[in-house]
Amino acid sequence: MCSLLTLDDWKTAEMKELWIMVVFATVSFPQGDLITSSAIPTTIDITIPTLGDPITLNTTGLPTTSLPTTSNTTTPPLVCINGGELLSGDCICPDEWTGETCSEGNFCNSTIIGDFSFPRTMVDWSAYSEELCDENTTSAGLPKALAECSYDTGSPMFGPPHELQCELTLSDILGNISSNSGGLLQLAFSTQILTSRPKRLSADNITTAAEIANTLLQSANITEDIAVAAVTTISQLLNASEESTQERDAVQNLTETLEMFSLDQSNNVSSVVQPNLVVQSVQVPSDSVGIQFTALTGRSGNFVANRIHLNNNTSKLIADKGRSTDVQIVIKFPPVLHSKTTSHSIGFVLYQNDRFFRSRAFRASPGTSRRVISANLGEVSALHVEMLFKPTAVSNASLYDFACVSWNYTLKDWSTFGCSKVNHSADGLRCFCNHTTNFAVLMSFRRDFKYADELHSITILGCSISIIGLSLTITFQIATRKSRKTNPTVLLVSICVCLLIFTLLFMLGVDNPHKQLGKPKIQEDNILPPSDTHTERDRGPCTAVAVLLQYFLLGTFTWNTLYATHVFLMIRNSLATSPSHFTAYTMAIGWGLPAVVVALTLGISYRVDDPLGYRQEEFCWLAALDPKGNFDFKLPMFWGFLIPVAFMLIFNTVVLVCFTVTTAKTNPHLTSTRHTSMKKKFLSSFSLAVVLGLSWILGYLLLIPQNQTMYTILNISFCVLTTTQGLQIFILFTARTAIVKKKMSSTLKSISSFGIPLHTRKFSLWRGEHSYNVESYTQQDTDLSFSPCSTDI
Incomplete structure (x- = not known):
């Protein structure tokens, strides 16, 4: 059933054009049912979404009884617009938008009022002019005027601007405010403009502005505009960066005044x-x-x-x-x-x-x-x-x-x-x-804290092999020290001892035994916390391990540098032996300097109630990162380790370059041995680089921001080279020495010649009509040759 609906008395007083609207309404009934006059509705309400006004359809001559209708409707989810976010079924709107779907504007558009331009601003907030006071005025760089955005006219709109006298100061306002009751509003607006850049306010400015706002709120002649200007000033002071004890009393009085002001209904605010x-x-x-x-x-x-x-x-x-x-x-x-x-x-x-x-x-x-x-x-x-x-x-x-x-x-x-x-x-x-x-x-x-479940397999394998290699090197160096009078035994042994102890501590003790696992349980007692950051008191073992790791790793680099110093003196002075008293000096420096650095680091950064100022929580090593995970140059990892080690590595690198240049010079007349000589010189330079610990330079390169591929390559290389440093020292300074080669050769000879009998076997060889009987001897000693014992013709 269709009916034509005409709209009478459509009011269009505020519309610029006349709209003629024709609406068709359709009513459907179940098929097969008897349609009676009592089953037909008299009116149908239709809502037009764009206008929101109900339109009624009257069917002439029909009864007023209507059919009961049922509808199965589901509420569609909200669609947030204008940057709104749907949270728990509700749109969380940006400040400038409101409404169920963030569709209603809550701001005044940017506009020009008189000589001043104001940016888009939230309702109930003040906008400051883009025009600023001249550079030669007291208020240079501050806005010249303000205007408040409000709903007073039924839609968001700026009110009249209030201009600042650019030579006016907060001290001037404080001096005039108690005697000038008629100009309170202008003084309140001037104070608001003068505090509109809170980051620029000094402690004196903050104190003065707080006293002005306090006086305004206590004034008997306060109006709503004055109250809003005073509260806006206080809101801006909450963003000030300067803090001093001078302003403490002023802001305390201000908070008490705000309490009383909020309770006083006589101000009509x-x-x-x-x-x-x-x-x-x-x-x-x-x-x-x-x-x-x-x-x-x-x-x-x-x-x-x-x-x-x-x-x-x-x-x-x-x-x-x-x-x-x-x-x-x-x-x-x-x-x-x-x-x-x-x-x-x-x-x-x-x-x-x-x-x-x-x-x-x-x-x-x-x-x-x-x-x-x-x-x-x-x-x-x-x-x-x-x-x-x-x-x-x-x-x-x-x-x-x-x-x-x-x-x-x-x-x-x-x-x-x-x-x-x-x-x-x-x-x-x-x-x-x-x-x-x-x-x-x-x-x-x-x-x-994110704790590692276990050390990386490369680290475990490399450190294990290094421990074996360093132990063998120390034993060999001490056992053969008399036959190597010209070699720096003390230096190399000290390097190996420090590196061995560091590696053992790293493998066995770097994991924190007192990990802070699980979520903390909040206490029921209402006790004032001393700080907004909680740190467990130090229990001892992890800090002790960190101290020993720092000492022995610094000791390793100190002895590396002393080794480099010895090489440098040998090159420069062409000496075959060390200078007099050199050993005594090296012992004092090698074991004493790391102790001084560790003592200074502990004294500056360690506290029992805050051990993380010195060490990390994830593992027992020097603190390096701030709470946000960024490298912090104020923590001891930088100045207590990286800085001193950097100077040592620079010196060691210079010595290696001098050594390489010096040994690379060849005698042009010895052409027959030039190839072998260059090979030995390369191995000598490589051996020196290993014992000086120059592979740690890769660790400094990891601190430089770079792409992921390069970072991975450097990280793997650094891990492999540093964890196997003990093995490299063993191969280059123990396994390749003439003493070890001779010992190994004699040992192999003894093993091969012990308990292995000679065997004799006869063969008959035919050649034509002649025959030869040959007796052959076999033996596993490579120094003996095979020879016939007899020959029969």
């Missing part, structure tokens, strides 16, 4: 929301059981008005449509308030960070901050205040513990008095307090 600060005032009816203040999670972390919610009649924390929240606070009113017939005032102040609440008892890492929320209900006692703080996400770390605290203005520090923990989860950390003031949650985190 119910809510001011700025990026770093929210001030909310509310009147609660006497029959209300409690009130909830919620700040929903946003994309940028800034506070936005449409994400600040109030529930005026609740006694427990209630989720807001499943959306994640940064902060929630509920105040459950005591029975004494229900007996009063008048409403009561409540004030909330929410700070983006704790810059105005610097603690001496709680050490915070640089760049970290904590949100602070203030609730004020006047002099009412016996309150039940419950809070929920979203746990901070820290990369490569887990929450170790937290404390529910309130600010004590007497101590000028955080205190756990009157507060306790309720519970904790991934959604938030719950706290309970029996009073109202400034609250926060102080969290401490423990780094998540």
